[in-house]
Amino acid sequence: xxxxxxxxxxxxxxxxxxxxxxxxxxxxxxxxxxxxxxxxxxxxxxxxxxxxxxxxxxxxxxxxxxxxxxxxxxxxxxxxxxxxxxxxxxxxxxxxxxxxxxxxxxxxx
Amino acid sequence: xxxxxxxxxxxxxxxxxxxxxxxxxxxxxxxxxxxxxxxxxxxxxxxxxxxxxxxxxxxxxxxxxxxxxxxxxxxxxxxxxxxxxxxxxxxxxxxxxxxxxxxxxxxxxxxxxx
Numbered sequence: 001x002x003x004x005x006x007x008x009x010x011x012x013x014x015x016x017x018x019x020x021x022x023x024x025x026x027x028x029x030x031x032x033x034x035x036x037x038x039x040x041x042x043x044x045x046x047x048x049x050x051x052x053x054x055x056x057x058x059x060x061x062x063x064x065x066x067x068x069x070x071x072x073x074x075x076x077x078x079x080x081x082x083x084x085x086x087x088x089x090x091x092x093x094x095x096x097x098x099x100x101x102x103x104x105x106x107x108x109x
Numbered sequence: 110x111x112x113x114x115x116x117x118x119x120x121x122x123x124x125x126x127x128x129x130x131x132x133x134x135x136x137x138x139x140x141x142x143x144x145x146x147x148x149x150x151x152x153x154x155x156x157x158x159x160x161x162x163x164x165x166x167x168x169x170x171x172x173x174x175x176x177x178x179x180x181x182x183x184x185x186x187x188x189x190x191x192x193x194x195x196x197x198x199x200x201x202x203x204x205x206x207x208x209x210x211x212x213x214x215x216x217x218x219x220x221x222x223x
Contacts, residue, residue, distance in 0.1 A: 036214075042216060043214035043217050045214070090151075094210065095164075096142065097152070097154065101150055102149075102151050
């Protein structure tokens with residue numbers, strides 16, 4: 001079993017929809033939780049990070065962490081075609097990152 | 110302000126050849142990481158440096174792989190006697206020591222072994 005599980009999708013939504021992306025994990029040592037966006041054949045781009053449990057909002061993006069359930073989420077409000085990409089969750093105990101498989105998201109006009 | 114850069118961006122090589130990749134981190138960052146990503150998967154950790162010291166290596170990093178970071182600046186990743194299974198995107202990232210979770214990635218080097 002992988003330390004971090006993420007549904008690969010693909011997920012297809014209409015423009016303006018609210019998108020929910022999720023990951024579960026098994027390693028209780030993880031303290032930092034990140035979301036990256038990756039366009040095709042590019043390096044991952046850091047979107048947000050959260051320390052421990054709680055919510056964090058940045059513009060149209062909201063990250064949630066529930067350590068008791070070992071479950072993290074990323075919500076995208078008012079999704080745009082430019083949000084079409086692969087979204088990767090990543091977790092860390094302080095050093096290396098452990099990634100999920102990535103969810104492919106397509107937002108169609 | 111420049112981000113993380115990697116060179117080359119693409120490399121095609123024949124099985125059995127040696128290849129070397131270079132990563133230049135964000136200049137103020139003292140940690141540098143190497144990851145490997147195959148199609149449809151998330152990046153997998155290979156190794157990381159704090160300044161010039163290599164602090165951790167993954168079991169994925171076989172004896173054919175070696176990484177260096179002389180003088181704590183740029184880093185090189187060498188693969189000897191390449192195999193078809195080495196075909197992947199090799200990603201470099203860097204961070205501050207404090208805030209090591211906040212890693213910034215380069216564009217990657219795409220390796221194809223024929």
